[in-house]
Amino acid sequence: MRRALAARLSRAVVGCYPRRWRQRYGEELLAVLDQHHPGVRTVLDLGAGALGAHLDPAWRIDGLAMVRRHKDVLGIAAACIAGLMVVVLMVGGWWIAGWWSEEHGSPIPLSQGVAGVAFSPDGRLAAVIGTSLELWDVADRAHPKRLNYTHGDNNVGGEDPAFSPGGRVLATCGGSVTLWNVADPARLTQLAVLPANPGGVNAVAFSPDGRILASGLGDGTVVLWNVADPAHATHIATLTGQAGNLTGLAFSPDGHLLASASPNGTVFLWNVADPARATRTATLTRQAGGVSAVSFSPDGQLLASASDGGTVVLRNIANPAAPVITATLRFTVPASDFAGMAIGPDVALAFSADGRTLTSIAGNTAVTLWNVTNPDLVSRITTVTGDTIGDGEVGFAAGGRIVAGAPTTGDTLALWTLP
Amino acid sequence: MADVHGKFDDLGRFADPSVLILTSLSDGPKHGYAIMTDVAGFSGVGMEPGTLYGALSRLERRGWVRPLATEERRRPYEITAAGQAVLAEQLATMQQIVRVGRLRTATASGI
Numbered sequence: 001m002r003r004a005l006a007a008r009l010s011r012a013v014v015g016c017y018p019r020r021w022r023q024r025y026g027e028e029l030l031a032v033l034d035q036h037h038p039g040v041r042t043v044l045d046l047g048a049g050a051l052g053a054h055l056d057p058a059w060r061i062d063g064l065a066m067v068r069r070h071k072d073v074l075g076i077a078a079a080c081i082a083g084l085m086v087v088v089l090m091v092g093g094w095w096i097a098g099w100w101s102e103e104h105g106s107p108i109p110l111s112q113g114v115a116g117v118a119f120s121p122d123g124r125l126a127a128v129i130g131t132s133l134e135l136w137d138v139a140d141r142a143h144p145k146r147l148n149y150t151h152g153d154n155n156v157g158g159e160d161p162a163f164s165p166g167g168r169v170l171a172t173c174g175g176s177v178t179l180w181n182v183a184d185p186a187r188l189t190q191l192a193v194l195p196a197n198p199g200g201v202n203a204v205a206f207s208p209d210g211r212i213l214a215s216g217l218g219d220g221t222v223v224l225w226n227v228a229d230p231a232h233a234t235h236i237a238t239l240t241g242q243a244g245n246l247t248g249l250a251f252s253p254d255g256h257l258l259a260s261a262s263p264n265g266t267v268f269l270w271n272v273a274d275p276a277r278a279t280r281t282a283t284l285t286r287q288a289g290g291v292s293a294v295s296f297s298p299d300g301q302l303l304a305s306a307s308d309g310g311t312v313v314l315r316n317i318a319n320p321a322a323p324v325i326t327a328t329l330r331f332t333v334p335a336s337d338f339a340g341m342a343i344g345p346d347v348a349l350a351f352s353a354d355g356r357t358l359t360s361i362a363g364n365t366a367v368t369l370w371n372v373t374n375p376d377l378v379s380r381i382t383t384v385t386g387d388t389i390g391d392g393e394v395g396f397a398a399g400g401r402i403v404a405g406a407p408t409t410g411d412t413l414a415l416w417t418l419p
Numbered sequence: 420m421a422d423v424h425g426k427f428d429d430l431g432r433f434a435d436p437s438v439l440i441l442t443s444l445s446d447g448p449k450h451g452y453a454i455m456t457d458v459a460g461f462s463g464v465g466m467e468p469g470t471l472y473g474a475l476s477r478l479e480r481r482g483w484v485r486p487l488a489t490e491e492r493r494r495p496y497e498i499t500a501a502g503q504a505v506l507a508e509q510l511a512t513m514q515q516i517v518r519v520g521r522l523r524t525a526t527a528s529g530i
Contacts, residue, residue: 010468025472031492032451032468042467049469058480 006038009091013046016084018059040092047088054081116160120167125185127161127170135185147185159247162204162213169230171204177215179230191230197223205249205258212236212275214258216246222260222268224275236275242268247292253300257281257320263290267305269320281320287313295349295358302326302375304358306347312360314375326375331360331368357381426481427505436466436474438513441483441498441506448487448497451475478502 010033014026036042053059116129124139125147133156134149150156157174164170168183169191176196181189199218206213206227213225213233222239239260248261256273267284289309296303296317303323306312311330315323347362351372358370358378369381430437443449443457451471458466475496478484483502487495498506 013469021476025476027492028451028489028494029468029472032455032471035452036455036468041465042469045467045469047469049473052473053476 003037003039006040006043007033009043010038010046013043013050013088016047016050016081017053018050021053021059043088044092047085047092051081051085116173118161118163118170120163120182121165122167125163125167125182127163127172127182129156129159129161129172132156133161133170133172133180133188135182135188137185148188150188157200157202159202160204162206164206164210164227164230165208166210169206169210169227171206171213171215171227173201173204173215175200177201177204177213177225179213179227179233181230192233194225194233195235197221199245202245202247203249203260205251207251207255207272208253209255212251212255212272214249214251214260214272216249216260218245220244220246220262222246222249222258222270224272224278226275237278239268239270239278239280241280242266244290248294248305250294250296252296252317253298257296257300257317259294259296259303259305261291261294261305263292265289265291265307267291267294267303269303269317269323271320282323284313284315284323286325287311293347293349295351297351297358297372298353298355302351302355302372304349304351304360306349306360306362308347308362310362312349312358312370314358314372314378316375327372327378329360329368329370329378329380331362427509430474430477433470433474433477436470437478437483438506438509439464439466440471440474440478441502441509444484444496444498445503445506448495450490450493450495452493454496 011030014022014029014033017026033042118127119125119138120127124137126136126138126144128134128136132150135147137145137147156172156178159173161170161172163182168181170180170182172178172180177194179191179194181187181191194215197215197217199221201215202218203216204213211226211228213227215223215225217223220240220242222242224236224239225233226236227233242260242262244262244264244266246260246262248259248267250259251257251272252259256271258270258272258278260268260270262268265285265287267287268280269282269284270278271281272278284303284305287305287307287309288311289307291305291307293306294303295305301316301318303315303317304312305315311328313325314327314329316326317323347360350359351357352359356371356373358372359367360370361367371379371381427434427437439458439462440454442461443454449457451468455466455468455471458464475484479486479496481501483499483505484496485499487497
């Protein structure tokens with residue numbers, strides 16, 4: 001319906017060009033509009049073009065002689081054009097607001113940039129890391145409401161936080177892990193600040209039973225914490241051997257395995273069935289680019305890892321000591337190779353609740369859905385392209401059905417619901 | 420060539436679309452919609468019809484593109500020799516910016 005309105009408005013604005021301009025270009029411009037899919041941008045762009053043509057002496061020549069005789073005509077014409085532009089801008093503004101919330105859900109305005117995002121297990125609450133921690137009610141995707149935010153220096157670092165499986169506790173990264181009580185988002189309180197780690201904490205993940213928290217450090221170390229009582233968390237074990245700034249962590253659905261991903265392209269698989277005596281079961285290599293997202297399938301048979309080089313590697317981990325690659329999927333990564341410097345986009349992965357679909361996203365330009373019903377015969381279902389360009393932060397909720405994306409330089413977070 | 424350069428700068432906000440349009444027409448005449456899809460294809464820039472025709476009318480007035488006979492309401496445009504010269508000049512400037520930019524960002528990041 002809005003498309004039809006845009007098409008009508010576009011044609012109306014073409015009629016606002018100077019007469020001589022229309023005689024020369026009007027017909028072919030209308031022919032272009034017949035093929036083009038006009039949007040609100042088309043209407044505003046044509047409005048600017050019409051105004052520019054009116055101000056251009058080349059298209060005014062025939063009017064000048066008349067204006068010399070009737071000087072007031074110029075004033076009236078100018079007032080008409082100004083009035084028309086005001087109407088176009090008002091309609092455009094109202095329309096942009098409607099169009100945006102219809103296609104994207106309302107963008108979440110944030111104080112300054114988005115560095116991390118996580119959704120509560122029920123998908124109703126979003127924790128967004130900007131300059132502080134912000135909690136948003138996103139139950140109504142089109143009308144998110146900010147419920148609370150933290151003030152001042154509170155050691156909240158810029159990476160994705162994690163909700164506990166019950167949704168009552170939130171862990172944030174930073175110089176150390178901070179645990180927050182989010183049971184009542186309106187009364188956000190700090191439960192504990194775990195001892196600081198050198199290099200800082202860049203990834204956090206809760207075990208499925210919510211009793212263990214894994215934190216990934218800047219020096220490649222994984223630290224396991226007992227958070228059964230979050231206010232009195234205790235250290236369980238420190239897992240070493242991996243290098244790089246760990247940004248991807250995931251527990252298997254049964255809680256027996258932990259995968260840690262490094263920008264150096266390795267994924268370590270840890271047996272954490274007995275967390276105090278955790279051991280490495282496998283070292284997974286051979287993925288180009290930095291691996292920054294890992295995800296287990298709901299049945300625990302598959303491990304997917306996504307790299308900022310644009311690949312998802314799918315492994316059968318029925319035998320965790322000897323994972324077997326079943327598929328290597330390639331997806332589009334946004335152009336982030338700025339002047340020869342490779343800056344990897346944020347990547348994220350999620351399996352659907354039934355384990356049949358895997359969703360991957362890099363930056364926030366394109367979301368790809370994969371059919372992984374048969375892990376040996378994976379096919380691309382679709383690629384959904386957003387119009388926010390850049391390599392910003394991304395996150396998933398509800399088994400990959402809700403996507404959050406924020407451009408690197410932007411100060412908003414957009415929400416999409418996938419088909 | 421300095422004269423041509425000055426004339427190009429006079430295009431103001433139509434300078435960037437003009438480079439895209441001239442580039443698009445370099446491999447043969449195209450009508451308005453074909454230019455838009457071609458530009459989107461090779462540069463990813465989604466040019467709107469208002470901008471396209473704002474730039475086309477200016478390019479035509481400067482003699483850098485030439486309209487051909489209309490075919491079923493659609494009018495193809497072709498690049499002129501003067502248009503090719505001014506495009507080459509602009510591309511050389513861009514190449515210079517890329518070269519300096521790469522050099523400086525590489526120095527700044529210590530590569």
